[in-house]
Amino acid sequence: YRPPFAWQQLLDFLAMRAIAGVETVSGNAYYRSVEMEGHQGWLKVEHLAGKNSLLVTLPETLTPILMNVLARVRHLFDLDANPLVIAEQLSSDPRLAPLITRIPGLRVPGAWDGFKLAVRAVLGQQVSVRGASTLAARLAKTFGEPPATPHEAVFCFSPGAKALAAATPERIAAIGLPLKRAATLHALARAVASGELKLHAGADAGATIEKLKAVSGIGDWTAQYIAMRALRWPDAFPAGDLGLRKALGAAGPMRESELLQLAEKWRPWRAYAAVYLWSSLSNHDITGETG
Numbered sequence: 001y002r003p004p005f006a007w008q009q010l011l012d013f014l015a016m017r018a019i020a021g022v023e024t025v026s027g028n029a030y031y032r033s034v035e036m037e038g039h040q041g042w043l044k045v046e047h048l049a050g051k052n053s054l055l056v057t058l059p060e061t062l063t064p065i066l067m068n069v070l071a072r073v074r075h076l077f078d079l080d081a082n083p084l085v086i087a088e089q090l091s092s093d094p095r096l097a098p099l100i101t102r103i104p105g106l107r108v109p110g111a112w113d114g115f116k117l118a119v120r121a122v123l124g125q126q127v128s129v130r131g132a133s134t135l136a137a138r139l140a141k142t143f144g145e146p147p148a149t150p151h152e153a154v155f156c157f158s159p160g161a162k163a164l165a166a167a168t169p170e171r172i173a174a175i176g177l178p179l180k181r182a183a184t185l186h187a188l189a190r191a192v193a194s195g196e197l198k199l200h201a202g203a204d205a206g207a208t209i210e211k212l213k214a215v216s217g218i219g220d221w222t223a224q225y226i227a228m229r230a231l232r233w234p235d236a237f238p239a240g241d242l243g244l245r246k247a248l249g250a251a252g253p254m255r256e257s258e259l260l261q262l263a264e265k266w267r268p269w270r271a272y273a274a275v276y277l278w279s280s281l282s283n284h285d286i287t288g289e290t291g
Contacts, residue, residue, distance in 0.1 A: 001054070001079040004105030007047045009279065010077060013109050016129055017120070020137040022144070023112075024153040032112060033147045034058070035157045036072075037065050042149040045073060054079070075201050075232055078107035086234075086269045090276070093265060095248065099276040106279060108271045114199030114230035115161045115192045118212075121222050122184055123177075138175040143167065164189035184217030191215060199226065205233040228271045237263055237270035247277040 015025035023032035030045045041062040046055045054077060062069055074080055083105040091097045100106075111117035119139070124132035136158070143159035164172065164185060173182035191197035197211050205227050212223040221240040228236035238244070239260045245253035248262070266273040 001052055001077075002082055002084070003052050004083055005047075005049075005052070006103050006106045007049070009103060010107050010109055011047075017133060019120075019133060019140055019158060021154065021156040022137070022140050022158045024151075026153065031151050031154050033149060033154050033157050034062060034069065034112075035145075035147070035160070036062075036068065039065050040147055040157070042147060042151060042154055043069065043073070044151075045077070072112055075110040076112050078110055078232075081107055081272075083107075086272050090266060090269055090273055093273075096266075096273060096276055099280055103276070103279055106272070106275055108232075108234070108275050109229060110201070110232060111230040113158070113160075114201075114203075114226070115189070116158045117230045118188060118192075118199055118222075118226045119158075119164070119185060121225050122181065122188065122218065125181070125217075125222065135175060135177065139172075142175055161189045161192035165193040181217060184215060187215050188218070199230045201230070201232040203231050205231050205236065228274070234272065235268040235270050237266075237274055239263065241274070243281055244274055244277050247280050 011025055011030060014030055018024050028046060032043060034041045034043055039062055041059045044057040048055050056070065056073055058069065087100050091100050120132060120136055123135045140156050140158045143163050144156040146156055169179060169183040169186045172185055173179045192199060208231060209223040209227055212218050212226060213220060221238045224236045224238040227233045239256050242253060245259055248254045248259060263270050263273065
């Protein structure tokens with residue numbers, strides 16, 4: 001990766017949102033279960049600061065798809081970013097300059113799997129980050145399969161689109177969801193399983209956002225958040241996020257229309273501006289999945 005790289009902040013973000021059983025952060029490493037293209041396993045990611053690199057450890061079961069696994073690691077940890085170029089533009093705004101000076105090289109956390117990130121975003125609507133993590137863990141325990149790993153904290157896979165599409169909204173709701181939200185997850189799963197909706201890095205952001213918003217229960221905030229992390233669109237911006245509006249409002253949350261107007265100067269790096277603004281909040285639990 002190109003330095004600087006705010007590894008600890010990125011690791012903290014992932015740790016706060018880790019789905020119990022599927023992923024965990026322990027010490028200076030990130031662990032998760034992996035199920036891809038008919039292959040199953042796990043991986044461990046550590047930081048090698050002196051080499052500007054990440055060290056990835058994985059079992060032989062994943063070697064046939066090694067390049068695809070590593071590509072996902074690059075997306076998850078935003079390794080292709082050029083932080084100096086991003087900082088140069090965003091630092092021209094006096095609201096952002098002190099944040100960038102304080103935490104150089106802050107990255108936009110990506111997603112291991114676009115659909116699973118979208119599920120997490122829907123689960124996080126109107127609940128805390130901790131509450132969304134609890135629901136995601138229940139979903140994995142109910143619909144996921146157990147992997148074979150040497151890590152006690154990694155004991156299940158997060159369910160894919162086909163598994164949730166095959167379930168009923170009522171069965172999904174049994175994890176503790178309102179039926180309406182369970183129906184949203186079911187509709188989302190059906191759209192992804194059928195190929196109608198593609199949630200991967202590089203997908204057409206504008207078209208995908210509109211397709212997401214066509215799913216009942218998914219609004220602009222959720223669609224923009226998915227575009228930010230799953231599609232890796234650097235200009236995604238969930239302007240309705242309460243945390244962003246609080247970060248910039250002196251006497252109270254800034255109006256969404258005002259925030260959008262202010263953010264015009266941050267293009268095409270609005271996603272990075274959002275992450276810097278979230279980092280300025282003392283109560284991180286109100287950012288990232290609420291909206």
